[in-house]
Amino acid sequence: MPSTRDIRRRIRSVKNTAQITKAMQMVASSKMRKAQLAALAGRPYAQQMNSMLADATAKAGDFTHPLMESRSGHRTAVILVSTDKGLCGALNSNLFREAGKLATESTVFVCAGKKGAQFITRTRRKLVAEFTYKDAPLFSEARALSRFVRELFLKGEVDRVDVLFTDFVSTLVQKPEWRTLLPVGVIKGVQAGVGPGESPAVLQNSGMEFQFEPTAQQVLGELLPHALNFEIYQILLEAKASEHSSRMVAMKNATDNAKQLIKDLTLEYNKLRQANITKELLEITTAQMALG
Amino acid sequence: MATLKLEIVTPEAKIFSEEVEMVTLPGSEGELGIFPLHIPYMTRLTHGEVHARRGAQNFFLAVGEGFVEITGEKVVILTDMAIRAENIDEARAEEARQRAEARLAEKLDAEEIARVNAALTHAATQLKVKRRGR
Numbered sequence: 001m002p003s004t005r006d007i008r009r010r011i012r013s014v015k016n017t018a019q020i021t022k023a024m025q026m027v028a029s030s031k032m033r034k035a036q037l038a039a040l041a042g043r044p045y046a047q048q049m050n051s052m053l054a055d056a057t058a059k060a061g062d063f064t065h066p067l068m069e070s071r072s073g074h075r076t077a078v079i080l081v082s083t084d085k086g087l088c089g090a091l092n093s094n095l096f097r098e099a100g101k102l103a104t105e106s107t108v109f110v111c112a113g114k115k116g117a118q119f120i121t122r123t124r125r126k127l128v129a130e131f132t133y134k135d136a137p138l139f140s141e142a143r144a145l146s147r148f149v150r151e152l153f154l155k156g157e158v159d160r161v162d163v164l165f166t167d168f169v170s171t172l173v174q175k176p177e178w179r180t181l182l183p184v185g186v187i188k189g190v191q192a193g194v195g196p197g198e199s200p201a202v203l204q205n206s207g208m209e210f211q212f213e214p215t216a217q218q219v220l221g222e223l224l225p226h227a228l229n230f231e232i233y234q235i236l237l238e239a240k241a242s243e244h245s246s247r248m249v250a251m252k253n254a255t256d257n258a259k260q261l262i263k264d265l266t267l268e269y270n271k272l273r274q275a276n277i278t279k280e281l282l283e284i285t286t287a288q289m290a291l292g
Numbered sequence: 293m294a295t296l297k298l299e300i301v302t303p304e305a306k307i308f309s310e311e312v313e314m315v316t317l318p319g320s321e322g323e324l325g326i327f328p329l330h331i332p333y334m335t336r337l338t339h340g341e342v343h344a345r346r347g348a349q350n351f352f353l354a355v356g357e358g359f360v361e362i363t364g365e366k367v368v369i370l371t372d373m374a375i376r377a378e379n380i381d382e383a384r385a386e387e388a389r390q391r392a393e394a395r396l397a398e399k400l401d402a403e404e405i406a407r408v409n410a411a412l413t414h415a416a417t418q419l420k421v422k423r424r425g426r
Contacts, residue, residue: 038304045301048368052361056334139303139372140407210361213321213335222336223359233303 004276007269011262018258024087025251031135032171032244038136039168039237046234049227055210056220065224066154070183073159076107077128077152079145079181079232081165081239082116084132088243089250091166091174092119098164098176108158110149112236128152133236142233150225153182165235166242172249174242179235181228294328298344300353300369307374308353312344315367317360324360326367333362337371339417341424352377354421356414373414380422389415 080099082092092115099109099116100123108126111117117130129148133141149161160182167177212219298315300308315326318340337358344351358371392412400408 041305042303044306045303045370048299048301048361048370052334052359052368052370055361140410144407210332210334213319213333216334219334219336219359226359230303 002272004269004272007265007272011265011269014258014261014265018255018262021251021254021258025248025255028244028248028251032241032248034136035237035241035244036168039234039241042230042234042237045230049223049230053220053223053227056212056216056223065184065221067150067182067224067228068184071159074106075158075160076102077110077149077158077161078102078107079110079112079149079161079163079165080116080120081163081235082111082113082119083239083243084114086115087250088247091243091246092116095164095166095176098178110145110152112145112239133240135240137233137236137240139229139233142236143229146225146229146232149181150228163232163235165239166246168238168241168245171245174246181231184224184228295346296326296328296330297366298369299367300342300355300371300374302371302374308344308351308376310344310346310351312346312351314345316341316343317367317369318342318355319360326362329364330362332364333360335360337369339413341417341421342369342374352421352424354380354414354418356410356417372410373417375418377421377424380418382419382422385415385418385422389419 078099080095082095086092095116096119099119104125108128109116109120110129110131111120111127112131112133114130114132117127120127131141131145131148133145152158153161160180163179163181165177165179166174168174210216295311295313296315298308298310298312299306313328317324317326318338320336320338323340324335337355337360339356340354342351342353342355344353354373354375354377355369355371356373358369360370361368389412392408392415395408396405396412
């Protein structure tokens with residue numbers, strides 16, 4: 001039977017924990033709002049880019065680019081977009097479960113976020129590069145990552161590049177998602193950020209005859225890598241939005257649990273206190289009776 | 293008078309979206325002046341200054357690299373940097389330029405050099421636009 005002092009001490013420690021998780025929940029929720037807004041702010045750019053790509057491909061005819069070449073090999077590079085910090089619920093473990101299904105020999109990993117890199121090294125998989133991205137992902141960070149995998153692909157070190165990241169569905173739902181980045185295959189629009197209800201970005205060309213300068217091939221040749229950069233940027237934004245939402249929910253649960261625990265402990269404490277008082281009263285009265 | 297809709301979009305935000313009568317922008321093959329009813333046209337954008345005019349109103353913006361799509365009634369600029377002249381912080385741009393120049397003197401790998409160079413051109417373009425006509 002614990003003494004009242006022990007219970008008081010426990011209540012105090014749980015209270016402190018609850019305060020911390022509450023603070024983290026607040027921080028995560030404000031960051032989540034920002035991340036969601038950023039993801040939304042990227043949409044107009046994505047739309048414009050898609051319509052430009054559509055117009056350019058319609059004009060360029062049987063245009064081919066080294067990035068579109070599909071090869072028969074099985075060497076794959078996977079970009080694993082995880083978080084830098086923990087305490088965000090099951091987000092990372094869900095990602096890693098997906099990543100763990102891959103063959104270890106033919107797959108190399110490129111990580112964005114520290115947790116992913118730690119997982120890859122811990123499970124002795126091949127890690128070729130680790131990139132960082134900030135709370136508000138910068139386009140230059142996405143560009144560095146995209147350039148790295150493009151070079152890996154163009155040098156022939158890998159035959160395809162996939163991305164594994166957490167797609168932001170809603171504040172409560174985030175799910176790990178695969179996407180093939182390279183080879184580009186048929187030119188398609190930027191897909192990230194298109195919700196399940198909306199139709200995947202169908203390329204609509206405006207039916208206009210465009211003039212290109214210097215040539216359609218050149219413009220398209222530059223537009224294509226850029227579209228990839230942007231796709232990665234959008235993916236980073238989605239991943240960030242997921243991370244903060246997931247952390248917020250996890251911290252909210254932690255706070256709620258702590259509150260419940262405090263309630264239970266307080267009840268137990270009061271019961272014990274009452275029992276002690278009764279016991280003392282009994283002792284006093286028996287002592288008096290014995291004396292009297 | 294006929295107008296054009298000028299839209300300047302960066303990955304972070306839609307910077308500019310207004311009806312204007314004329315646009316001048318730095319294309320990869322040289323400066324372009326665009327009036328309404330221009331033929332459909334697509335090209336690359338380089339660092340420089342975008343100038344738009346509506347009546348007596350003039351807009352100046354510093355832009356980075358990107359792409360331009362022009363139709364008869366619309367000009368869409370996709371770029372990695374766009375900032376209105378009045379929003380350019382001269383002191384900060386100057387500081388950024390000096391910092392970038394200092395970094396260039398150090399030993400860097402190719403990726404770093406590219407990034408610093410981009411930062412340098414961004415800062416230099418902003419300064420150029422801000423100090424024009426002085």
